[in-house]
């Protein structure tokens with residue numbers, strides 16, 4: 463890790479564009495850096511910027527095995543259109559093993575464990591070989607994200623970088639409009655934010671864009687951005 467003054471850089475970056483932050487990130491850390499993306503409509507500004515600024519940067523897609531088929535199709539279309547360097551990461555535990563060990567609906571009974579096994583664990587393996595990790599989170603998305611900095615050094619030595627952190631939802635839509643970027647196919651059905659199928663519903667009326675994620679639960683984050691460690695496992699009856 464180069465000797466960086468994070469407090470100074472964070473102050474500077476609050477005034478800089480996502481493209482400038484992305485360019486700096488690639489210059490300082492490339493090729494030991496990757497972005498992650500869930501390939502939904504709101505991912506488009508970051509993916510478009512990567513294709514313009516640093517197209518070689520790997521873009522990690524976590525294939526949990528629970529995605530909507532539309533997400534996988536959309537990912538492939540974006541790869542073709544923007545010539546992205548997509549890297550697919552899969553959980554160490556296969557879907558059949560997951561079902562045999564935990565039963566059909568671990569995502570309902572213990573979503574933190576489900577997210578740990580299907581998202582956090584594979585992402586931890588990816589970032590183990592990196593110096594920096596780019597994510598498209600924004601402060602206006604969740605209470606936790608509101609407290610983040612653009613550069614967030616981790617205890618492991620990894621640097622998390624959030625180039626779009628101070629963008630609002632309105633700025634995201636304006637960027638998408640300006641560059642005529644495509645929309646996730648489920649957008650038209652009210653899915654403003656799209657994650658795994660069992661944990662995502664459309665949003666209604668004036669609901670927050672992420673109101674359809676883990677609806678009815680207190681959970682608002684998958685754990686990727688929380689340094690989630692493996693939760694204590696309860697005893698599961700796999701026949702449930």
Ligand code: SF4
Nearest residue numbers: 569573576577658661
């Ligand atoms: S979002 Fe839902 S299905 Fe996907 S890994 Fe998390 S709990 Fe499991």
